[in-house]
Amino acid sequence: MKNTLKKKEKKIEYKNAPKEIADAIQVSEVVQDFLPKPEDLVFKKETVKVTINLSKDSVDFFKQKSKKTGVPYxxxxxxxVDKYVDHFKES
Incomplete structure (x- = not known):
């Protein structure tokens, strides 16, 4: 059984708004969403999967920071690594 919900559009009346704002709302127009999706804002670089051995201390450090910031270690x-490369890359 499919459960579908339909959203009912409700006209909202602004009764307590100052006159200038109420008038502006009455003559306003709905603008289509023109902003890009969040995933389109992130420019992904081409990646290559590698296997690397790191010290336990280094991994533990990044995992600890990851928990505090919410960014994957x-x-x-x-x-x-990218910042290191950018810093030392020959121009």
């Missing part, structure tokens, strides 16, 4: 390590 692998992403932190990747960012660190």
């Amino acid at each position: 692998q992403t932190m390590i990747n960012s660190l």
